[in-house]
Amino acid sequence: MDIEVLQEHPIMEEKPLRIWKKAMYFPYRKQIANKWWEEFKKVWHIAGPAIITSVSVFSLDFITAAFVGQLGDVELAAVSEVQNVLLGFITGIMLGLGSALETLCGQAVGAGEFNMLGIYLQRSWIISMVTALLLTPAYVNASRILKLLHQDPKISDLAGKFAIWTIPEIFASALNYPTEKFLQAQSKVWFMAFSTMLTLVIHVLLNWIFVTKLGMGLVGAAISGNISFWILxxxxxxxxxxxxxxxxxxxxxxxxFKSLTKFLKLSISSAVMLCLEVWYYTAVILIVGGLKDAAIAIDSISICMNLQVWTLMVALGFSISASVLCLSYLAVLATASAEGLPKTAALPTKVEVRSVYTLPSPDPTVWDFTGVRVSNELGAGNPKAAKFTVGVNVLISAILGVFFAVIILATKNQFPRMFSKEQHVISETSKLSYILALTIFISSIQPVLHGVAIGAGWQFLVAIVNFGCYYGLGLPIGALLGYKFNLGVQGVWSAMLGGSLLQTIILFVIIGRTNWHKEALQAEARVRRWGGSVETQLGS
Incomplete structure (x- = not known):
């Protein structure tokens, strides 16, 4: 799929809001809108199914939590611990192992060696299934492990029962993640979207049958999850x-079965940084699980974390489409203005500067359109356009963050009822709504900043920032506030929010102080070093 990249033009130095104001009076508004709509449809051909896939897959656990929450606060806490601690731990490993396949399949497609895709997939299946087998004892002994981590004994016993029944889901995930990467490498995103939507509908029906109608409780929820993941x-x-x-x-x-050792090394190295991201939330749940009234604390924070991640994926999807919508519109405006067209002239058709990229993973933690835009602009030698892209995307994401934060605050006494009918859980979750709203606002901006860093090639720097803010600041201070100062779950999440806020500020400072002209030159040098060639015309 070809995506438009902004032309280098002095208009890019202006602020986005000022350009929008000018655009409203541009004499070719109707023709610009038509071109804008054409580009919007092109981008959604890729963006749409990726968003649907991400939201649908996450909603499987979301639906399970909603049905189990109606059983009681202890049951919801038990499922939350399994989903966020055990499953979170294993998901980090499985996704990391799968990311190696993403790299190799992408390279194979680029080199035209399609015959290797099936071999890579089978190697990844072997490694993932062996890994799942090795991790199975963690599920069998889940109750003992959680008690060793000072979790509430009653919750740990229920979590252990639920974990044993969800063992088949581990092996389904071991096959599913590599299979997703295989399909992504060949852009079979619409099939993935339809299959996940179908599975989500089946999952809702299964939970209604096993949990609500047959009254099978946690066992019914586990069986529903097993069937759904295996169908998918x-x-x-x-x-x-x-x-x-x-x-x-x-x-x-x-x-x-050949070269499995090399494949395993690449898989492990790919998993390390992703695990650090995923396990942060696992650690937060473990800290909360040791507080007084653990069931209520776990229920309230898991409800809020589920909503945060869900709104993050929705906001990311809208940010992608809105960004392309805005940038394509302004690209046409900039080119038309540069050519000084008279009022009777038609819009230029040579505005496009094409750049082809490989479809990234639909996982919201890594799938960010801003990174593609920035890397495209830097690779094309357009530092001003890259800077402009950052400004527009931050603005759009901030607006979306405010929108979702307002919804959370307006429904602070209603949304907890989706997950629990226990009044004390509803009350505690409502108290967290203000922190949740602020977290959602910050989380809506973070993917843009991460995307900029990835597009500019600053992955190692961002990894250091993330580790320092999350593990060096967020978790230690959270434990201190929660236990020493008796601030409970609000203290833990406030520290978590503080780590995210510090990370956002640091990334803003780094991006704000960036010499984009220099970054464009470095991007050109990287392309030449990797064997490609680019022709750039850098602005002074």
Whole structure:
């Protein structure tokens, strides 16, 4: 899919709001709007299914929590501990192992070696399934592990029971994550979107049958999750092996067992930084689980964390489409203004500067359109356009953050009822609504800043910032406020929010002090060093 990249032009130095004001009086508004709509449809061909996939997959656990929450506060706390501690721990590993496949499949597609895709997929299946087998004892002994981590004994016992029943889901995930990367590498995003939506509908129906109608409680919720994840996985595997990929899938091969050691090393290195991101939330739940009235504390913070992540994915999706919408519109405006067209002239058709990129992962923690925009602009030698892209995306994301924060505050006494009917849980969750609203606002901006850093090639620097803010500041201060100063779950989350706020400020400072002209030159040098070539015309 080709995506427009902004032309270098002095208008990019102006503030976004001022340009929007000028655009409203531009004589070719109607023609610009038509071009804008065409580009909007092109981008949503990729952005739409990726958003649907991300939201649908996350909503599987979201739905489970909503049904279990109606059983009681202890049951919800038990499921939350399994989802956020055990499953969170394993998900970090599985996603990390899968990210190695993403790299290799992307390179294979770029090199035209489609026959290697099936081999890479099978190697990843082998490693992931062995990993799932090695991690199974953690689920079998979940109750003992949680008690060793000073979690509430009653919650730990229920969590252990639920964890044992969810063991089949581990192996479904072990096959599912590599399969997703295989499909992503070949841009089969619409199939992924439809399959996840279908699974989500089935998951709601299964929970209604097993949890509500048959009254099977936690066991019913676990069975529903197992069936749903296996349906999702099997549908994708059937799609792959039944002849839809004649070049990429040529059948099972003994070559899958070759070079497993090298593949494993790449998988482990890919998993490390992703695990640090995912396990941060695991650590937060563990800290909260040791507080007084642990069931209420875990319930309230898990409800808020679920809503935060869900709104983050929705906001990210709207940010992607709105960013492209805005930037495509301004690209046409800038070009038309630069050419000094008379009022009777038609809009220029040569505005496009095309740049092709590989579709990234739909996972919201890594899938950010801003990074693509910035890397495209720097690679094309357009430092001013890259800077302008940052400003517009931050503005749009901030507006979306305010929108969701206002909704949370307006419904602070209603949204907790989606997950629990216990009045003390509803009351405690409502008290967290102000912190949740501020967290959602900051989280809406963070993906843009992360995307800028990735687009500019600052991954290692961001990893250091993340580690320092989360593990060096957020968790220690959270434990101190929660236990020493008896501020409970509000103290823990306030520190978590403080770490995120500090991270956002640091990234703002780094980006604000960046010499974009220099970054564009460095991007050109990297492309040349990697064997490519670019022609740039850098502004002074």
């Amino acid at each position: 996985t099997v549908v994708k595997i059937i799609y792959i092996v039944c002849g839809w990929f004649p070049e990429a899938w040529t059948g099972f091969s003994y070559l899958a």
